Amino acid sequence: MPASLASKRALRLSLIPFLFVSALAARGADSGETLARQGASGAPPCVTCHGTDGRGNAAGGFPSLAGLSADYQAKQLHDFASGKRANPIMAPIAKALSDEQIQAVAEYYAGLDAGSGQTDQQSSDKAAALPGRDWVVNGHWQANQPACVACHGDGARGVGNHFPALAGQHAGYLEAQLKAWQSGQRKNDAGGLMAAVANAMTEQQIKEVAAYLAALPTTGEIPEHARPDPAPRVADALNNYFQPPLLEDLPDNEFGASVRRGADIFRHTSTDAEAGRYVGNSQSCVNCHMNNGRQANAAPMWAAWGQYPAWRGKNQKVNTMAERLQGCFTYSQNAQASEAGQAPAADSQVIVDLMSFMFWQSKSTPTGEALPGRGYPELDKPAQPFSPERGAGLYAEHCALCHGDDGQGTALAKRRYQFPPLWGDQAFNWGAGMHRVNTAAAFIQANMPLGKPGSLSVQQAWDLAAFITSQPRPQDPRFKGDLDATIKDFHGNRAMDYYGKTVNGYHLGAPGTLEQWRKERTTGR
Amino acid sequence: MPASLASKRALRLSLIPFLFVSALAARGADSGETLARQGASGAPPCVTCHGTDGRGNAAGGFPSLAGLSADYQAKQLHDFASGKRANPIMAPIAKALSDEQIQAVAEYYAGLDAGSGQTDQQSSDKAAALPGRDWVVNGHWQANQPACVACHGDGARGVGNHFPALAGQHAGYLEAQLKAWQSGQRKNDAGGLMAAVANAMTEQQIKEVAAYLAALPTTGEIPEHARPDPAPRVADALNNYFQPPLLEDLPDNEFGASVRRGADIFRHTSTDAEAGRYVGNSQSCVNCHMNNGRQANAAPMWAAWGQYPAWRGKNQKVNTMAERLQGCFTYSQNAQASEAGQAPAADSQVIVDLMSFMFWQSKSTPTGEALPGRGYPELDKPAQPFSPERGAGLYAEHCALCHGDDGQGTALAKRRYQFPPLWGDQAFNWGAGMHRVNTAAAFIQANMPLGKPGSLSVQQAWDLAAFITSQPRPQDPRFKGDLDATIKDFHGNRAMDYYGKTVNGYHLGAPGTLEQWRKERTTGR
Structure with a gap:
């Protein structure tokens, strides 16, 4: 489907709720539930379209909101209000709500039971066989696209405030959104990640992915088929590279x-x-x-x-x-x-x-030979010397969404992260290859942001690498008490290495520096 | 050179000594030295041709005898006498000597200083560059021919009584002998091993090999170039197989x-x-x-x-x-x-x-793929059930020369063997793959005797394997005190395994059996 047609269909679906506009509740300090059930001044009751259980209406194209992250919902309402997310129905409603009302209604829906998109083994088995499964759980790496679950979490049940649950969402709604991302009608995400995903998809793939996501249970045990395969498909289209077995x-x-x-x-x-x-x-x-x-x-x-x-x-x-x-x-x-x-x-x-x-x-790879695609491709030198300061700005723009403003990643549980920490206690130490600016820059340019590899310029990759590798991290295990000796023996490439240098008040790699960082994280600087 | 021409030249060279026949010493209990210097009744003095220092005469084609194994020399004299080694000059001389005289003169020459074929670094360096080196130290495995030193020992200085020293021997003599082996004029070795070697050689290769052997020092440190390369050439001619790097x-x-x-x-x-x-x-x-x-x-x-x-x-x-x-x-x-x-x-x-x-x-071999030439080629089943008894006879004929009548190999020093022990304390144990009849048979048929792989019939290989694998050897390390349990857990293929069976009075693998074997080796059975 061409993008223009897709956006027309998305628009048509979103016009339907007007038919249901009804009595408005008074604007004020109403509870989320009251707002949802009775609406507010200028805002019809949410339940009209999204249902009393918050599960939306598949036929009408109204998404399920039950159990969705409150912050995510609040952001959408703010975006509807500001026009960052274009939607002729939701725009006036969102505008009619105060910040407090938005927060209250978002929290109300976040607290509702998401229910289960499928309740028995049979329907789970059916879902396992759906063609959309592969993309959702393994990704589509021949177009450098990670799995949906790589950002939206195990079982596509959502991660943090930026990646909403997709499991059990209505297929028609998901399909319409993917097409809206594809056409550019919707673009209120960070870094254009969803556009990259949707642009990699055919209409058929959108349909398939939406169908599988809709079939995933929203609660209970995550079914085995919703977990990534140990050996995900790689690269039918990457003809220059080795094709590992399936x-x-x-x-x-x-x-x-x-x-x-x-x-x-x-x-x-x-x-x-x-x-x-x-x-x-x-x-x-x-x-x-x-x-x-x-x-x-x-x-x-x-x-x-x-x-x-x-x-x-x-x-x-x-x-x-x-x-x-x-x-x-x-x-x-x-x-x-x-x-x-x-x-x-x-x-x-x-x-x-x-x-x-x-x-x-590695089956059939030639022993001892350097294969195309190995390691990270060596990056051209930057036009200007790399700069941690420029890198800080780029980080906020391109990386913080997943890796956190503070570089501490997005945790799901203790030591279990959706997106890894990049510095501090939970990051790689000063002996890891990734601590070198050139290695980090090469990795970043070829692989980051997830789903948009190669989108950063060479200079941006170097600057980002400089920012990230000039942060405190755990000691090099080869350090035996003498920083200079460790530098001399193991950190000889001074141009690519912040180990032993002082950046932003941190004497990197020196004893006590990580403790200083830890303390300042708690107390503020 | 055609074989007939080669044998004529060998004959011509061997006629020369007749010119030097002189006074004969009395036959009797003379010392080896007296016999060598004065001869005996019907035997001219050895020194006439072989020199007072025993170093022979290169121009005359008379070999150096100094330092050669006494048993080897004695065998040659007996073979000259019996005609097993055809030589018109040596035959009457050898016939004129009693067994005691043969032993005495052989021991005399064995005791002489072999001297040194090269005395300085310069001549050693020259030898290193000789084209014959590769065959002598690495072998010519494209024709399945092992190195000369594989049998004749480090630096080609001889091993035991069957493999004479070749280092420092006159090139012309070596050349003549190789041609004699090739033509069949000489054939007094065991199992036709030297014919196999010589038949694999061109006239040029014979010349080259002889020249290098002649240049090797007979005493002192064995030069580095006389030691096998760590990665010997393999197989220009083995086109079906992988060619490892050089x-x-x-x-x-x-x-x-x-x-x-x-x-x-x-x-x-x-x-x-x-x-x-x-x-x-x-x-x-x-x-x-x-x-x-x-x-x-x-x-x-x-x-x-x-x-x-x-x-x-x-x-x-x-x-x-x-x-x-x-x-x-x-x-x-x-x-x-x-x-x-x-x-x-x-x-x-x-x-x-x-x-x-x-x-x-393994450079460039495809990972995880089964390559032609791997392992030992699986052997056809034998026409008759394999028989250790038949194997014993074959062993004496084909194997004992190198591996010893008692299977204990040929030792050069403690734990250093030119040819490995096949059973007893110094052999592989009951857990080694080689203890299985089928594995040993496959190995033997494809690789033994050294230099003549494939020369034994399938039935012979099985019979030999049965003989060798039904001898006492060290315990299976997986044995934890219960023979039946070890059989059950690890020796399930009873048809191919003598472990736990009783052969020739030995309860193989049972505690005490190796001790019994050790004792009987000392005391006789």
Whole structure:
């Protein structure tokens, strides 16, 4: 469907509520429930269209609001009022509400039971077979599009205030919104992320994705089929890159079980029952290795597998793959602060399973050869010297939505993050490769923001990297008490490394600096 | 040169000594020296042709005898006498000597200083560049021919009584002998091994090999160039198989150093300063993986590398390559009887270096794919059930020369063997793959005797395997005190396994059986 036609249909759907405009309640300090049931001056009762249970009306195109994040709903109402979100029905209603009324009614709907989009195993099984599942749970990485659940959370039940629950929402509404994002009729998100998603979709894919999301239960156990596959599809369209095998190629035997365990560890390292014991922050492998380690130019595992054993300056020895993986735990996952206090042993089940996962997806790659798509593509030098100050502004604009204003990510539970922390206690330490400005810049330009890789300019990527890598973070585990010695031995590339430098009042890497940061976070600076 | 011409030249050279026939000494209990200097009745003095220093005469084609194994010389004299070694000059001389005289003169020459074929670094350097070096030290595996030094020992200085020293021997004599082996004029070796070698050679190659051997020093330090390369050439002619990279492709850096260490460990595992601590018998990796782990159909490392991690019934878990290598130490190298008492750790330098060696030679092999030439080719079933009794006869005929009448190999020093023991304390244990009749038969048919792979019939290979695998050897490390339980858990393929069976009075694998064997070796049965 062309964008203009889509937007017309969205408009037509949104005109219907006018038929139901009725008695208005007095504007004032009414409770959310009163506002919803009786309306306010200039605002008809919400229940007219969104129902007394808040579940909306599929036929009318009215979305379910029950259980949706209050802040998200409030933002939408403000956007309707300001015109940031264009909607001829909701605009006058939102304008008629005070800030307090908006907050009250949003909180009222947030508190309603979202109910369940499906109540029995049979309907869940049916949903599992829907063609839209793959995009929703695995993403569409051949167009660099992450899974819906990558932002909207497990089971698409929403994350924080920016990513509303999609599960159980009416398919027609979801479809209309995707088309509105696609056409540009709707654009009230941050960074144009939804436009990027919707633009990658055909009309058929929109229909399919909407149907699957609508079929997902809004409460109760998240069904297995709503969880990402351990080996998500990669890249039919990325013809220049290696195509790792698909899940259906994985044998159903002991080895296959090891691969699946490895894939799970890869995705949820910090909260894995066993692997998590070796993670001293809240990082998982997938944070740096997109699409569960399968995406070209995002340090894919299939390009790394055939590169070891290799000598590494990092620890001044030849490393096997097991030792290389231990390095990830030691540095990127700051094992020294973990329960175990160190990386898992080279022959531990954790390392074996991670290796099985890597090995399996590397099937047929040529041993010892550098594959296109490996690592992060080396970035051109910036036109101007990179600047943490410029980076700060860019961060607020492009990154804070997911990684937080304070760089502390979006947490779902203790050590479980939808979006990872980038500095502070829960981030990678000063020994991780990502602490180098050039590595971070290359990663950012090729992979960030999620769903819009390559959208930042080279200069922006460098500036962002400089901002992020000049923040306090956990000590380099190779530090033995002498900062200068650690710099000399392990941080020789001074041009790309803030370790040991003073930025924004923090003597980075010096003893006490992370404590200073922690204290200032609590007390303010 | 055609064989007929070669044999004529050998004959012409051997006629010369007749010119020097002189006074004969009395036949009797003369000392070796007296016999050599004065001759005996019907035998001219040896010194006439072989010189007072025993170093022969290059121009005359008379070989150097100084320092040659006495038993080897005695055998040659007996063979001259019996006609097994045809030589019109030596035949009447040898016939004129009693058994005692033969022994005495042989011992006399064995005791003479072999001198040195080259005395300074310059001549050694020159030898290093000779084209014959590669065959002598690395072999010519594209024709399945092992290195000369594989049988004739380090620096070609001879091994035991069957493999004479070749270093420093006159090039013309060596050349004449190779041509005589080639033409069949000489054939007094065991199993036709030298004919196999010589038949694989062109006239040019014979010349080159002889020239290099002649240039090798007979005493003092063995020069570096006379030692096998860590990554010997494999297989220009083996077009169906993977071609591992050559030594000149190995980078001269820390990684290259690790590869070289791994190659050394591979070749001399039991005596390696570090790896040897984990070897409880006298076995090295190269014993089962021919041509330093690079030969197709001899379980080459380049075909094994891409097969792990994989689930193994042996230890009921997914094994990484490090764990697979630990398995070799545990079983084939009987680590439980070693100084360390166990296999080296997965992240030990020994395992890392072995993995570097494997990885490097696997360059460009497709990960996870089964390559032609991997393992040992599966052998057809034998026409008759395999028989240890028939195997015993075949063993004496085809194997005992190198592996000893008693299966205890040919030792050069403690735990250092030119040819490995096949049973008893110094052999692989009951957990090693080689203890299975089918595995041993497949190995034997594809690889034995050295230099003549494929020469035994399928039935012979099975019978030999049955004989060898039905001998006492060290306990399976998985044995925890209950033979039946160990059989049940780990020796299920009863048709291919003598473990737990009684053969020749030995209850194989039962406690005390190896001790019984040890005692009977000392006291006789």
